[in-house]
Amino acid sequence: MMLNTIEARSDSMAIDPITLEVIRNRLDVVAAEMEGTLIRSAFSVVLKEGADCSCALFTVSGDTMAQSVALPQHLGVLAATVKSLLRAFPPETMEEGDVYIMNDPYDGGTHLPDITALTPVFSSGRCVAMAASMAHHSDLGGMAIGSLPPDATELFQEGIVLPPVKLIARGVFDEQIRGILLKNVRMPAFLEADLGAQFASIKIGAARFAEICEEFGEDTVLAYIDELMDRSEALTRARIAEIPDGSYTFIDYIDNDGIVLDKRVKIQATLTIRGSDIHVDFAGTDPQVAGAANAAFSHAACVTYYCVRCITDPRLPNNAGCFRPISVSLPEGTLVNPRHPAPVNARTMTVCRMTDVIFGCLAQAAPDRVRASSSGMQGVSFSGRRATDGRAYVYLELFCGGMGARPTKDGVDYIETDITNMMNAPTEAVELEYPLRIHSMRLKTDSGGAGLHRGGLGMCKIFEVVEGPLEVTHRGDRHFSRPWGLKGGKPAMPWSSVIKRTDGSEHKVPARERFTLRTGDILVSDTAGGGGYGDPLSRPAARVANDVAEGQISLSAAQTDYGVVLDAALHIDVTATDALRAQLATERGAITWTFDRGEDGRD
Template sequence: MSTVTTATRFDPITLEVLRNRMEIIADEMQAAMIRSAFSTIIKEGGDCGVAIFDADGGLIAHANALPANLGILNSSVARILRDFPADTMDEGDAYCFNDPYEGGTHIPDVAIVVPIIHEGRTVALSAVIAHQQDFGGMTLGSLPPDSTEIFQEGLILPPTRLIHRGEWNREILNIILKNIRLPDKTMGDFRAELAAGDVGRRRFLETVRDYGLETVQSYLAELNDRAETQARARISEIPDGVYSFEDFLDSDGIDLDIRRKIACTVTVAGSEMTFDFEGTDPQLRGAANSAISGAISCCYYVAHCLYGEGVPNNAGCYRPLTVKVPKGTILNPEHPAALNSRTMTVLRAVDTAFGSLMRVIPERLRASSGGMEGVTFAGRRPDGGAYVYLELFAAGMGARPTKDGVDYVECDTTNMLNTPVEALELNYPVRVHRLELRTDGGGAGKYRGGTGLVKEFEVLDDTTEISHRGDRFATQPWGLYGGEPGASWETIVTTAEGQVTRIPSRKRFMLKKGDRMECSTAGGGGYGDPLERDPEAVARDVHDRKVSREAARSSYGVVLDDDGAVDADATAATRQDLARIRGAADWVFDRGAALGRQA
């Protein structure tokens, strides 16, 4: 770390200007990626991430976009540099990579890295990762929840020079395009990644032109050191100790009735913090495993929540962190285990990491959020082509120590956008009949968990394949300090003939024309005793249909008259009765109830 004496050599204004300039470069790259992309999942959903690295693979700045990519591009860039060292790169080169077992995430996430050359030497790297709508494998969309090995999930790319001195590597490109179902979309998205990478390249070189390479590099090194100092200061505020928690996945996609455990122990020692996932269940037969990069991104995200927004997102802020993940477990499987459903697994890892720290710093964290779900609609078009649409559902955010959770929002490591109904119906044979907030979705508490939504689709094509990947269908997002758990996820299919089927969290199935699928997303857990919630806030929730009259009485003890106003006397009596029945609240709401059908 830099000493105080060394730090005085740096002009504070220039330091802050360069810090913000790097972050703005990354944000501009992200905007260029989204505005240039062809696929709905990127241009509408924002499922992509960008970053700038130094020539050694050290993170300079990461866009404020998708926290799931924190640490992901780090490992992808490091792996590319092993095969293609910076001093061998040329002007006009671009490198691609997606191998989950070598530093990637899952096969659809393809990273592209562009070298930044100054006076004939690579001085930095511009990196982009984006979810491709299809990248081969056994299903349209490359996300089979029932896969049992990675070879069923799509085309695996080791570090590859995709472009050399401005010329496409046609042999490699042809192999890619021959193994995917949407080559036009993929080429458009590849070009969008290259455009975003070029934005980073040009803006970084402009900075070098304005300040000089030596100044830029020395100031960026100082920003790393200062980020480390700030991060260590925030960790030091947490009492030393060893803190543990565990949570459960619904299933692995094959054995649908067996819950799978993820365990995390956080050790705080002075200014350092270790995340250890010892005790996590062995790797799974199905696709709910996650490459180790997922556990790393989870821990980086949790650390950033603890640091606060004042700490730069660069390599320095990660130096105080250690992540340990036993080999052969859900979060670090042995090749060739399947792992395309890794997002929901990473979200459960976030819950365990947060849960580990809840006892010691409850004022800085929140109850469990509802997570997310990815449902792919895919089929063949009359001209022989294919279509793939991935619906990225959000849930409710967990309640906070002083505020309600946010309703229906991507949170934790996901930060993607809603696809507008108009964009969905314009481009795909799907009609949306209903889209509304879910009543009684959020867990009751002094501060209510955010609620999810209900969205109903009708299939207009003759046959549509659904790849349904979710979690929290058999468990519930836990509440804290008397707060109740949020509602579980629920998907119900009603065929054109009226047959009703409840869908588990991970399943692949077919729908035909006229079939409907209703998806109800989970709510976040509540925080604090529901009987302490302001009755007027409960009345507003009932008016907004976020809470039913029945739940207002049974969970909050609030009685409303026919006009929706609070009946003060009846509320006082009801709350007194409920308080006698419930007794004292534990720090996590009734673990047996929160884990529900896991028991």
């Protein structure tokens, strides 16, 4: 998308649209190359296969210029950590070859395994930009291998906390800081290697940005970046202004906090649109919890940025200009803005629900731009020590499910959605590196919510422990509160996890729990689908028949949810279908609700 025509900036520099597009795309390519470098250089499966990382370029004041597309969850959080680093180490104090790191959730970070690395970019001896990356590390110490204990009750149990520190000065490591880091983790070789991958990514980012400055001149490049941000802001405001002014409130829940397993926790937001501005207020959200489900303050801005980006033009450059129309209020001491030292490692499921809450607000204002609720995600860490040499290992399985149906399309089956966008680790890679056997991985029939557009399917994945014992930290959600349907669409199936022991006993796993698996034990995980969109009785019967043929819905669901009667050969009985649909529509009545939450009712 060309960003308009030649215009004169206030500083009298004429903006050439061709040069603007070239610089814009060069920045995107640099961010993508940074991400590719990190992933290809990493040692741990969560990075080299799962891509749990992000890379970006920033101005010297910490505004995002361009960001890789790996992980929307880092969209606002990486910027928050960069600004924290710049407060501690102003650009004028930096030198070429310096590298700074941090992971403190109470200073802009996410949770402790996510480390931000930053290096300054120099051109003609002048600091002109910053290159940064954020990556999930396999272990940062704490009470559980992998540093993700769902039953933690304070931050200190989760691992080592890094304030902004200079790890490398002019290309030379600070060996004291390096030694402290490596002595406090269970897998020092992996930490060192994966940090090296981060450093390689920001080094290549700095080099490539310097090349752009050399080609066009740093003053020209920086002026064009300012212009890109201004135009992103203008185009974002134009799309927001199309939505009716008003205040829209929505409530959703997480299943529990990891400590009190039978008590749901409320997230509430009120989204207000005034002209081209959006403000989100999380007043009404429950107080912070004892367990690790709290989300550090930086996540709320990240989630809001993401949701607004979803309803504006996807072709806009991913830069700070998109976020200027957005503001967020967070009551202190709540689930979404806890007080130190509340634990935060299981915050991803909370952030997924925050996404649903903001989409729930937007669905009331602009339903033609918003999809139904998606499955969210579930993180399960398998960890232990190898029998041969006692070395620690950890594998983080990032389960996903179905995407919520969209206003014009079905949801996508089994996919990371919304703020998470990690990749599925191949079965071969998992079985090669860890004492696990994956028996099966298949889409789960009927797991997507029924609708004019069907919710995406979740899946069933079965693990067997080949060599135990393994410690498992299970961090999930949507076991009780189902992904909701929208505008007549039905909710999706919830998540479910079951342990099958070798003695024949079974244990249903709650959303958040830490437990042990022994040799021969099996873990069965059924992931949630996405909610449906629109009246399922309006879905063309031929599409329903095709869904049955593809195994996406069952014969019984075709009849009870969609009112479609099929014979054994899956041919449509048109007369019976018309009669059944008329009967079901009469029994149900007119659709007067926006959201269908299943057992939690309609509103």
